[in-house]
Amino acid sequence: MDFEYSARTRDYVGRLTEFMTSHVLPANQSFHEIASTGRYPLEVLEPLKSKAFSDGLWNLFMPELEEEDPGTRMSNLEYAPMAEVMGRVPWSSEVFNCSAPDTGNMEILKRFATPEQKERWLDPLMLGEIRSIVGLTEPDTASSDLTNLQTSIREDGDHFVINGRKWFSTGGRHPNAKLSIVFGVSDPREEADPHRKHSFVLVPMDTPGVEVVRDVPIMHHHAPEGHCEIVYRDVRVPRDAILGQPGDGFMLAQARLGPGRIHHCMRTIGQCELALELLCERAIERKTYGKMLADNANIQDWIAQSRIEIDAARLLMLKTAWKMDREGAKSAQVDVSMIKVTAARLQTQVVDRAMQVFGAAGMTPDTPLSYLWTWGRAMRFLDGPDEVHMRVIAREELKRSKTTRGQNAAHFVTPH
Missing domain, CATH: 2.40.110.10 (Butyryl-CoA Dehydrogenase, subunit A, domain 2)
Incomplete structure (x- = not known):
């Protein structure tokens, strides 16, 4: 596996980052002010969606996108860093028509719906109209x-x-x-x-x-x-x-859940990067007991541990996306379970450290940290609880062990 993003991917990440900086972040406060009144901020989202559509930053999540479909076709591996950028502002995925549960719904409609069902439901979904x-x-x-x-x-x-x-x-x-x-x-x-x-x-x-x-x-x-x-x-x-056909529900649900699970993990990586950035900024600005927080060994350990965990999770996530592109979502089932468990735990761990460095302010709406922590905790249930995914992983290991049973013992016999 080549760990370097392609030139195309780097170009799209740059374009998306610029869009987020120039258009999404300036709208963030308005989105939350309107949402706090109980009303959905369509007046914020719809102009951003129109611009994202015209800028070619649309429906980036769907590898099966065809030439006549609105949007830009990307593999799972190409989409991963895009979702990471979107994840830094949790509501922004809708701007690019890449938000759950629409992504999973569009994918199964694309694969299994009749022409009439596609015309009625898939077409307006892919245009972001509904x-x-x-x-x-x-x-x-x-x-x-x-x-x-x-x-x-x-x-x-x-x-x-x-x-x-x-x-x-x-x-x-x-x-x-x-x-x-x-x-x-x-x-x-x-x-x-x-x-x-x-x-x-x-x-x-x-x-x-x-x-x-x-x-x-x-x-x-x-x-x-x-x-x-x-x-x-x-x-x-x-x-x-x-x-589909009567009785296809379980199969369709499994087809739908695989990509959706990894999309959540991609966004989590971006949210953890944001949390680590905030942690570091706070640590170099805040002084207690005569020295900066960043000068404390335990804070430095938190920073280092967070960087190790984020990069390790990103590599596992990219490997999973790569395998899905090469062999399909079904063959990557165990990999999806591994990154699903890893990402949910990562988010609560990294964000929890950042909240601790911010002190009581970390629990308030003055930072996004408390929101991100609650979402990380919820992810341990979303798309299947940790225990179910751990069972999937363990079963695969035990299955492999049964095929190699006894082979290791021969190599480790101590001669008498």
Whole structure:
């Protein structure tokens, strides 16, 4: 693997960094002031989106982008440093039409939707005209195992009828949220294959019976787009609203989650870089007990440890992106699990050190640190809890060990 970014990647990173500096950062205060009133800052975002579109900084996340599609095609490896730059301002991904959950939704619509479904939903999503949500997690069951999910998708003549309760549906309060991609049980038979019992259906948000019950703040942090609890009561959609074939839900969910997981990790690297920069700036500006914070050995250890951890995580993330580009997301499943666990822990570790150097101010909205810490802690649940990913990694190691069992012993026998 060549560790040098290509000339094309370096050019796009430079263009994106300039856009962030010239346009996104100056709008940051306005975004948060409006969001704090409970209103989504469309007046801030829409002009930025138009400019990003015209500047060719659009839909950068999708390797399957075709020539006729709006945006710029990039591999996962090329996109990684772009997402890192966006991650420094968490709301900025939407400016470039690269925000979750739209990215994952666009990817599975691109691969599995019918031409009619693409025209109705994918085209406006790729133009940034609408936004979407995904209905996976449920409050009444252990949702890290998708086969547990209980929302029902029942056939009724020419329609499906959906009943269930979802939560943590990111984007449910966004004023442009027009589509929910809902995961549920379409084959309720006890003897059915648990990995073929579920399907995805495309549900317009204005369908009767769809109710956004509430926003569910994460760690007391309110996101203006919402992480919502949504009830589906006798929601009727036509049969052609199913995505893929009946029973494809589990397969589609796995196809969707792989790239989405690594996108979160890419953005985390940028957020940790920002936290380390803030830590260092504070350390060289703040004096306690007659000397600068930066002169304390423990602060220097924190700085060094953070740099080691960030660079190690970045290398693992780039290796994972590289493998996905070469062999596909399925073959990189274990690598995705490794970077997912690593990135979430990295964020809480690095940001926690920065908060400590800032003192009590680190817990206030005067810096982005407390927000970044809560998001890092939430990442240990997002897209699967750490324990599930650790299990994936351990199983692969044990599988490998079974194929080589006994080979090492022969090399380490002590002669008598």
